[in-house]
Amino acid sequence: MIIETHLNDGTPVCIRRVQAEDEQRLRDGIAQLSPQSRYLRFFSGMREAPPQVLRALASVDGHDHIAWGALRSDLPGTPALGVVHAFREADDPDTAEYSVAVVDAYHGRGLARLLTAVLLLDCAREGLVHFAVNILPENRPALALVRSLGAEGVGYEAGVSVLDIDIAAALEALRKEPDVPGLAAVFAQFDASPAR
Secondary structure, X not given: OEEEEEOOOOOEEEEEEOOXXXXXXXXXXXXXXXXHHHHHHHOOOOOOOOHHHHHHXXXXXXXXXXXXXXXXXXXXXXXXXXXXXXXXXXXXXXXXEEEEEEOHHHOOOOHHHHHHHHHHHHHHHOOOOEEEEEEOOOOXXXXXXXXXXXXXXXXXXXXXXXXXXXXXXXXXXXXXXXXXXXXXXHHHHHHHOOOO
16 A cells, blocks of 8 residues: 655655565665664664664564654655554564664654554554553653654663553544644545555
8 A cells, every 4th residue: 555645744655565675765864864863763862773773674564563764755766755664562462562763854744643643554454452651751852743643651671661552542532632733544445444
């Protein structure tokens, strides 16, 4: 499934499942993150992701690891703008660890919410009920995003805030979100598509 929608400023984006051949796109996207964004996303100052991390991020099976990426389909090379992942937890198969990353040039334009909506919809189809989220306390935009989805704090480990998101409640919140007009196309296209 390919979802065509737009950012808050009208920029067209295409959102599709991450594929194994996207490893180079993932590498390029991580390279476009500022040092601060890389630190907030990976809890590390690494300049580029090690090959084993890139392989893991691109190894998507659609059940235990679900991932979607956003591309600028109107630009040469269809550059990656952001990606969202859910890794199902082995000891709690109703829960997946959730993460999202958006290249700095596209921050504040609704892309994280668009990607999150697609991931939530796909994860609900795969029987997931909760997202677990690990966020550094200084990452205020990420905390604001997950709190707008109804996230509740469940702990604090090694300097990282641990939160829980109820997938059904988060989807309900996004369906009512008035400030991201591109969400309507996400819900319409996903709802019209039969489950795989």
